[in-house]
Amino acid sequence: MKLLSVVGARPQFVKLAPLCQRFREYPGVDHVVLHTGQHYDYRMSKIFFDQLGIPEPDWNLEIGSGTHGWQTAEMVKNIEPVLLKEKPDWVLVYGDTNSTLGGAMAAVKLHIPVAHIEAGLRSFNRTMPEEINRVLTDHCSTVLFCPTKAGMDNLSREGMKGRLILENARWVKTGEERSVQWCAMVGDLMYEVLNMSLDIAGRESTILPSLGLDPDSYYVVTVHRAENTDNPENFINILKGLAQVSKWKPVIFPIHPRTKKLMEQINRELISADNIKCIDPVSYFDMLVLVKNARAVLTDSGGLQKEAYILGTPCITLRSETEWVETVEMGWNVLVGTDPQAISNAVLKKDRLEIRPQLYGDGKTSRYILEILWGFPALTGDITLKGL
Numbered sequence: 289m290k291l292l293s294v295v296g297a298r299p300q301f302v303k304l305a306p307l308c309q310r311f312r313e314y315p316g317v318d319h320v321v322l323h324t325g326q327h328y329d330y331r332m333s334k335i336f337f338d339q340l341g342i343p344e345p346d347w348n349l350e351i352g353s354g355t356h357g358w359q360t361a362e363m364v365k366n367i368e369p370v371l372l373k374e375k376p377d378w379v380l381v382y383g384d385t386n387s388t389l390g391g392a393m394a395a396v397k398l399h400i401p402v403a404h405i406e407a408g409l410r411s412f413n414r415t416m417p418e419e420i421n422r423v424l425t426d427h428c429s430t431v432l433f434c435p436t437k438a439g440m441d442n443l444s445r446e447g448m449k450g451r452l453i454l455e456n457a458r459w460v461k462t463g464e465e466r467s468v469q470w471c472a473m474v475g476d477l478m479y480e481v482l483n484m485s486l487d488i489a490g491r492e493s494t495i496l497p498s499l500g501l502d503p504d505s506y507y508v509v510t511v512h513r514a515e516n517t518d519n520p521e522n523f524i525n526i527l528k529g530l531a532q533v534s535k536w537k538p539v540i541f542p543i544h545p546r547t548k549k550l551m552e553q554i555n556r557e558l559i560s561a562d563n564i565k566c567i568d569p570v571s572y573f574d575m576l577v578l579v580k581n582a583r584a585v586l587t588d589s590g591g592l593q594k595e596a597y598i599l600g601t602p603c604i605t606l607r608s609e610t611e612w613v614e615t616v617e618m619g620w621n622v623l624v625g626t627d628p629q630a631i632s633n634a635v636l637k638k639d640r641l642e643i644r645p646q647l648y649g650d651g652k653t654s655r656y657i658l659e660i661l662w663g664f665p666a667l668t669g670d671i672t673l674k675g676l
């Protein structure tokens with residue numbers, strides 16, 4: 289079985305890592321990796337391959353930055369000839385970036401089935417480029433791997449009713465027998481990679497001493513969503529909130545390249561406020577250590593909301609909606625938008641809770657994905673990894 293993964297942006301490299309490792313264990317699986325080049329700085333791309341032991345991509349299209357339409361179109365145009373040459377049985381796409389949609393569109397136009405990893409998530413905000421990418425990718429995929437029940441419910445509401453259910457250690461098809469799309473709740477690859485990495489991150493990362501930080505004595509912040517970085521007013525409001533927060537404890541702010549560009553254009557005084565420490569984007573291991581030991585995380589990232597929850601750190605989300613609704617329902621995450629007062633109030637109020645049920649699967653997501661792809665379409669309940 290030949291699988292081709294399309295990745296291009298930082299969170300996709302993280303999700304790719306456990307799958308690469310899993311696929312390598314099975315000689316019957318040939319896994320080709322295509323990097324679109326959406327993210328290209330060392331600290332946004334290569335450092336993740338090096339740290340997580342992901343082999344060099346077989347293809348790097350070096351597409352780089354551009355407007356959404358241009359970037360997505362370049363991806364479709366340049367992925368197509370690779371697919372024609374490689375002839376994979378499945379194309380795997382991850383998450384919600386322009387690389388996700390570009391990969392999915394190139395594949396379905398060639399009638400190559402698409403497996404969407406991290407399917408079914410919705411913010412219900414169609415002004416987010418990621419929401420459009422998610423909806424379109426889900427609707428053209430054959431197999432939809434959902435991390436959560438909320439994702440499964442969203443797909444069901446949108447008419448994707450075929451289900452792959454794990455029953456007595458066997459995958460069975462239920463729901464619409466004539467469905468052309470199949471949804472499976474397999475947990476989250478980010479949980480799996482986090483479990484694989486936490487010990488080694490604790491041993492190898494020197495981020496806390498190098499920044500002079502003690503556990504529970506700082507906040508960690510990331511901001512890069514278009515709604516916050518394309519709109520200077522939103523971003524300035526966030527900075528005002530952070531300036532207040534930094535009066536209580538240092539604020540560590542690894543700056544995404546998109547955000548750095550905006551910072552260069554706005555009032556420097558806001559940025560140098562008090563105790564806000566702006567640093568370059570950090571590696572995956574450093575981020576795990578920073579989040580695990582922070583008093584709280586303030587972010588507009590999707591992945592960090594989950595990682596904060598898994599690591600038991602309260603999260604304050606700088607958006608007015610989230611795809612990771614269960615972190616809010618459990619009381620570990622709060623949505624505050626960009627109002628400075630709401631941000632600082634939430635920081636004062638948010639504390640660790642006693643109860644934190646496991647929301648993101650059992651850490652075997654990569655195995656379930658492989659089983660389903662291997663056994664599809666003759667999935668009857670007798671799928672086994674033996675003999676792959």
Ligand code: UD1
Nearest residue numbers: 297298299326327328329332353384385386417418545546
């Ligand atoms: C993208 C994804 C978002 C994901 C995020 C992770 C889309 C629509 N958005 O947002 O879902 O959460 O990645 O980081 O695909 N840049 C660099 N160096 C790099 C990468 C980007 O300088 O290595 C600059 C580019 O000049 C670009 C800007 O950052 O203009 C934004 O990059 P882009 O790839 O468009 O989207 P992200 O904001 O990173």
